[in-house]
Amino acid sequence: MSDITLYGYWRSSAAYRVRIALNLKGIEYQQKSIHLIKDGGEQHSDAFKQLNPSELVPVLVDGDIRLNQSLAIIDYLDEQYPDVLMVPKERETRYLVKALAQDIAVDIHPLNNLRVLQFLSSHGSFSDEMKNQWYQHWIEVGFQSLEKKLERTSGKYCVGDNITLVDVCLVPQVYNAERFNVDLSPFPVIRKVTASLREIAAFSQAAPEAQPDAVLPK
Ligand SMILES: N[C@@H](CCC(=O)N[C@@H](CS)C(=O)NCC(=O)O)C(=O)O
Known part of the structure; x- marks a missing residue:
């Protein structure tokens, strides 16, 4: 198992993008669910705001790297795991x-x-x-x-x-x-x-x- 953790939510389409990219690249990862509705939304909790003050999922943590914004996360994955690229070089x-x-x-x-x-x-x-x-x-x-x-x-x-x-x-x-x-x-x-x-x-x-x-x- 890799050290990658994806904070997301099943219905989050931005997290869905990152899940697809991780799967296409064959990268193992753990998921932590941030329930966007329950109790007014866990994205607004103090604990999650420490991870992303924007109060939005997804957030990807890979060792000492912590990133939000699905497109930036996928860009990072393309650089770190370039065997299968989401953005072609040509x-x-x-x-x-x-x-x-x-x-x-x-x-x-x-x-x-x-x-x-x-x-x-x-x-x-x-x-x-x-x-x-x-x-x-x-x-x-x-x-x-x-x-x-x-x-x-x-x-x-x-x-x-x-x-x-x-x-x-x-x-x-x-x-x-x-x-x-x-x-x-x-x-x-x-x-x-x-x-x-x-x-x-x-x-x-x-x-x-x-x-x-x-x-x-x-
Ligand atoms: N541009 C961001 C969008 C992130 C975003 O909008 N996430 C939504 C779920 S798809 C969210 O966390 N919404 C919570 C809310 O609106 O309170 C990305 O691509 O990661």
């Missing part, structure tokens, strides 16, 4: 991969984060229905442009036939979309690539429902 694809990954992780995901939804309820008087519309809207806006880009870049996966950081970001975002009943029929490329990726063990073993802290319907 100039032709390297920056394309980073840009597409950020389209998802930077432009889509943060708008629908738990703390944003909680703020909309408590300060914006959003009903559950309005929150769902908000959630669906920002995924649809993001997926419309992503779909057009993937029409040009995809092969078996998002960028050609090799798995990259874009795939690592896409599958958790599709999980969120499905969870909030986004209609994915206008996005055939996103659906096709996601279906191929879900067949890979590194992805299916990282899925929320496969995590030790998952709470599944009985």
Whole structure:
């Protein structure tokens, strides 16, 4: 067993990205669950704030290294464990991969984060229905442009036939979309690539429902 510990939560899509990357690289790691809902959210506890004052998961600890931000964590893993790279070295694809990954992780995901939804309820008087519309809207806006880009870049996966950081970001975002009943029929490329990726063990073993802290319907 390695010394790596991932602080995450089964339904956290940012932690899901890191789980996929760790699995693709074949790195063993331990998980510590930070329950984002229970008792107002363990991410707000004093103990977790010591680890990450931003009060967000994931956090990865590897010996004396402690990192938050899933994309920075995956960058660190690429440097430390370069046998399987999430961001290719080649100039032709390297920056394309980073840009597409950020389209998802930077432009889509943060708008629908738990703390944003909680703020909309408590300060914006959003009903559950309005929150769902908000959630669906920002995924649809993001997926419309992503779909057009993937029409040009995809092969078996998002960028050609090799798995990259874009795939690592896409599958958790599709999980969120499905969870909030986004209609994915206008996005055939996103659906096709996601279906191929879900067949890979590194992805299916990282899925929320496969995590030790998952709470599944009985
Ligand atoms: N940009 C960060 C996002 C981290 C993030 O938003 N984490 C969410 C779970 S996916 C979280 O901890 N939310 C807790 C909250 O909103 O209170 C990353 O990529 O790691």
